[in-house]
Amino acid sequence: MSTNSQPTSGAAIAVSGLTKTFGPTKALDNLHLTVGTGEVHGFLGPNGAGKSTTIRVLLGLLRADSGTAKVLGGDPWNDAVALHRRLAYVPGDVSLWPNLTGGEAIDLFARLRGGFDRKRRNELCERFDLDPTKKGRTYSKGNRQKVAIVAALASDVELLILDEPTAGLDPLMEAIFADAINEVKDAGRTVLLSSHILAQVEALCDRVSIIRQGHIVESGSLSDLRHLTRTSVQVETVRPAAGLESLPGVHDLSSTNGKLHFDVDTDQLDGIIGHLHGLGIRSLVSQPPTLEQLFMRHYGEELAEATNGSSR
Amino acid sequence: MSTMTMSRPAAQAPGRQNSLAGTGTLIRFMLRRDRVRIPVWLIVFALVPIGTLSSFAEAYPSAADRMATAQSMNSPAALAMLGPAHYFADYNSGSMLMHQLFAFTAMAVGLMSVLLVVRHTRTEEETGRAELVRATVVGRHANTAAALIVAFATNVVLGLLIAASTATSDMDGITTSGALLFGAAHTAVGIVFAALAAVTVQITGYSRGASGMALAGIGVAYVLRAAGDVGENGLSWVSPIGWGQRTWVFVDGRWWPLLLSVALTVVLTVLAVILSTRRDVGSGLRQARPGSPAASDLLVKPFGLALRLHRGMLIGFTVTVALLAVAYGSIFGDIDEMLGSVTALSDALAEQGGVLIEAFLSMVMLVTAVTVAIYAVLATNRMRAEELAGRAEPVLALPLSRTRWVGSHLAVTLLGSAVMQLIGGALLGYFAADATGDGALFGKSIAAAAAYLPALWCTIGLVVLLYGLRPQWIGLGWLVPVWAFGIGYLGNILGLPTWLAKLSPFGHVPEMPSEEFSLPPVLALTAIAVALIAIGLAGLKRRSINVV
Known part of the structure; x- marks a missing residue:
């Protein structure tokens, strides 16, 4: 970087x-x-x-x-x-x-x-x-x-x-x-x-x-x-979005009440939205990346390391 | 939930008990924090009688030697410095120990007690730590009570240790009952000054100020008994140190003067408790008043800032030195009277009269110079205090070089100590000349005071050197006044070799007017002072700021 x-x-x-x-x-x-x-x-x-x-x-x-x-x-x-x-x-x-x-x-x-x-x-x-x-x-x-x-x-x-x-x-x-x-x-x-x-x-x-x-x-x-960070996406599609997790740049996929939640690397956003478009988008909420996420990503790793018992 | 259950017993307990809740825990906490400090003090005090008595055995092997010492000690200078002449009635090893040592050890016991109490009360409040403690289940008077109980108990143990250490000696005049009284006399002085410190910490919001006031109390007690012991005018009876000396330990011992100490301790303790209920946690009795909204033109110069920061200490010490000089100066009248009765007896002694007066002047000058040296060390330490408090950092982030910053503090310290020393010399000389009718003493006294200036500069130089090179060791600077006083005071008594005195810059100062002025040591000391300051500054320029 x-x-x-x-x-x-x-x-x-x-x-x-x-x-x-x-x-x-x-x-x-x-x-x-x-x-x-x-x-x-x-x-x-x-x-x-x-x-x-x-x-x-x-x-x-x-x-x-x-x-x-x-x-x-x-x-x-x-x-x-x-x-x-x-x-x-x-x-x-x-x-x-x-x-x-x-x-x-x-x-x-x-x-x-x-x-x-x-x-x-x-x-x-x-x-x-x-x-x-x-x-x-x-x-x-x-x-x-x-x-x-x-x-x-x-x-x-x-x-x-x-x-x-x-x-x-x-x-x-x-x-x-x-x-x-x-x-x-x-x-x-x-x-x-x-x-x-x-x-x-x-x-x-x-x-x-x-x-x-x-x-x-x-x-x-x-x-x-921001470009280096991930955008949070919440989407509801007409046809089931199978295989989404295998697409490049998609992370932390989960679904509740038929709605999909995932984070996507911001530079992969275009491709993912294109794919979703093919499935018929019913609703789409996207949240821009915040500094906080970036920050948490760096220090979250540190936290994870610390909790795994690795020495500082 | 747990906090609620914990607070319930205290909340239900009625008034009086309530205000002492948590005292036991605080006592254990204080003892834990002082687990090194208190034993070190106690061990040193326990060693002093044994060490002194064994050196007496060498220096004064026979009763005739002690008689000769008693005769030489029967001078105003020695009486003022040590204690009353009553001990000469039976100058055995025990009474010699009491007479020559007690004034000194009593002040040290007072110092220990004051520092102990202030450390556990006002310092805790000033740093905000007391707030955390008081927010728990701790009563209003618990902290003061715990600090005083620790201080009193420490003094009782100290008295017993001194008694035991003294009683182990089989030298003539030492009795078990006498040794116990000797120890108790120390305890009595210690508890009075612990209680005095408990009062001064209520008055001011600053631990430095509280210690200063209580330590000034010790100084006043010492000077009052000095004036009383020379003048035989009853002044010794208003001094806790004087009460201790009036127990006539190892001569015809009596316990009742110590009751005065106990009574004063009770009065001061009650006063401390009353005062503590009239103020808020963290503040003194005096409320902080609003000050100037803008800085004066002087304050925004480095020297002006330093002057402002040093102001309190500067005024406090100048007043102390002036009072010291006035008190000692007033003794000259008594000396003159005493010598007047002596001269009637012998012409040879008449000639000696002038010599004795000059010897007394030299002795007082040493005491004054050591007091000023204590100021010099404290004031030079101020830079380190500023650094540790994080206040040096923003100032050094201004367009102000480290040399100028140190220079501003040094200018105040160098000027301040010189002015103090000369004021002391002038006041002493004025009173001495007035009392004896010998006008020449005024000039001699000022010259004697001035001769100490290079030694004071050396003291300041040593602290600057430590500050620049090894700031963690800056406390070593205290060795200079401690050594100068300890050796100047004990050296003669214990018959220590003179080279020990020469280790301190004060050992090289011509003791005018008893001794002749001599230029080489003055020049050498000045050169050393300049070198020490220069090396210290060079070191400071090289090191990081805020090194803990």
């Missing part, structure tokens, strides 16, 4: 062959990742897959064992200070100083980064319904998250690196966050959005990379990836 796309010079993020071990644990295993300038790139994977480790290498906080990484054309370890002027980061679990207010923390992050827009900052505080006068230790998880999000969005930067930024946000705030990311996209900025909320990634991202056990297993545009 399209995992080993070579880093291109115009990319905002270009990572190639990245490996990082922590003692016996291999956190990153020959990881390749390319994020084009101006795109919103979804970075998907379950807990412990290596998303945060990758991001912390991109921020120059962790040093990789081998492989190369380029962020905005620079080396994240050696050019950290210069690069950080051009990017903003939202960690997945924001800890704030207990005795600083949220407003002070926002100003601190945004102003130390430079290119700070006070009007935009106040407007964002209002949009996210954040009280900037409360002390860090009195905020809930969601509100701490908002502090980091507002600080990142109030900065005039080229690249936003967001590590599960909406963890702890309520659905209303998630919608506001989505609006804000769409504005960022319209302004031509690049976003790397790590998440495991698939609906959010589907709604916001142009391209997606899926990481599993420190390795990218799928990468491409959403439509590319």
Whole structure:
């Protein structure tokens, strides 16, 4: 599959062959990742897959064992200070100083980064319904998250690196966050959005990379990836559809009350529908492939392996 | 269903019993968590009397040796540092042990008790773990009660171990009843400070603040008894450490002063329980007030942020050092009076008067410098704390180099410790000059304080080195103040070789005004400090952030 796309010079993020071990644990295993300038790139994977480790290498906080990484054309370890002027980061679990207010923390992050827009900052505080006068230790998880999000969005930067930024946000705030990311996209900025909320990634991202056990297993545009997935079909035919299971691309065939249910590889859809047409279609319901299915397919295998008792 | 059946007995139990539900389980849980820590403390305390007595046997083999020591100890500096002169009435091995060691071991017992109580109460609340526990069938007072019971029991065992360890010695003056009283005196100090910590954890929402307040209480108790022991003015009677010393163990032992400790423990425990019902889980007595909605121009600079983060500790320690200097400074008046009566006896001693005053000044300066060193280690550890709490990561994801980040913390620590040290020197010098009428002491005191600065820089440098190269070992930085105080304090008593003191940067500081100023060690210490910081910074630039 399209995992080993070579880093291109115009990319905002270009990572190639990245490996990082922590003692016996291999956190990153020959990881390749390319994020084009101006795109919103979804970075998907379950807990412990290596998303945060990758991001912390991109921020120059962790040093990789081998492989190369380029962020905005620079080396994240050696050019950290210069690069950080051009990017903003939202960690997945924001800890704030207990005795600083949220407003002070926002100003601190945004102003130390430079290119700070006070009007935009106040407007964002209002949009996210954040009280900037409360002390860090009195905020809930969601509100701490908002502090980091507002600080990142109030900065005039080229690249936003967001590590599960909406963890702890309520659905209303998630919608506001989505609006804000769409504005960022319209302004031509690049976003790397790590998440495991698939609906959010589907709604916001142009391209997606899926990481599993420190390795990218799928990468491409959403439509590319959909192409690789299966469409669910529920059909009722005039004549019995015998032998359907032997056709290429058909999976998980079952029937209830004379209706057939099956999944079909999306690139085989045309042939299957042609075959069904010959049998006389009475009713047909088809569901487009979702990212969730793709995701479940990759991690479902992992689950199956784990339950079969194979060691991790 | 199972949770309902489990909660029923607690729900039915009426008021009082209810608030202590789960105490037994929590006690077992705390003992499980401290299964290494408490035994280590206890073993060390049990070894101290045996070790000290055997070194006495070598250093002071005869009664005449001990008499000579008693005479040399009868100076303001030694009385302030160790304890009251009553022990000189019968300076046998036992009373010598009590007189020379108790002030020190009592503070250590207090430290153990405070850390134990804070660890199991406020730290649990601050991290949110207490919330999980309190959501189960656990009464309102169960956690405080369990922590205090563990602390009290630990102190009782500690007292028995000290008594047993002391009683095994067959040296002159050691009696079984005396050994028991010696152990009980330690227990009495320990339970008072455990109860004090139970109060301070109710007041503030931060474990650091709660420990700080309770430890300041220990410091105050030590200084009050120092002032009382030199001035014979009754101040020792308001200090739990003073009560312990007034048992006259191994001289003409009496138990009743320890009743004062028990009474104070009861009062503090009741106060802690009352205060704990007036606050919410997770917060202190003071409600968090809203603050500024925007950052000031200073705060958004790295130095401003560091200054803000260090503010509480900086103010707390500056006040502590100032109080220490004022307290010791006020003793100079008593010393002068004491020497006045002595000079009437002999002209030779009159000459010595000035020397004794300067020796006292040198001793106090060491205590001040070690206090500032404790601040320096704590403040330098702040960077590691920021990293472990995950707050360094977003800051280092800003256009801020690691050197500047460390530099901002170091600037505050270096400046802060220097200012503290000089404030201590100036206040001490002012009071000393005022009390003795010798104006030159003011300048001498400030110079003596300044001579310690390179040693403080070395202490900070060592912590920076550890932080950059081996952050997991950063706790080793505590060896410097512990060693400096332990050796500066015990070295003379136990007659330890001087090279031991030279292992610490404090061992190389000219002890002015008793000793002459000497430039080479000051320059060498400064150079070492610069090198340590430079290596630490180079290491930090090379390593990953958030290495646990």
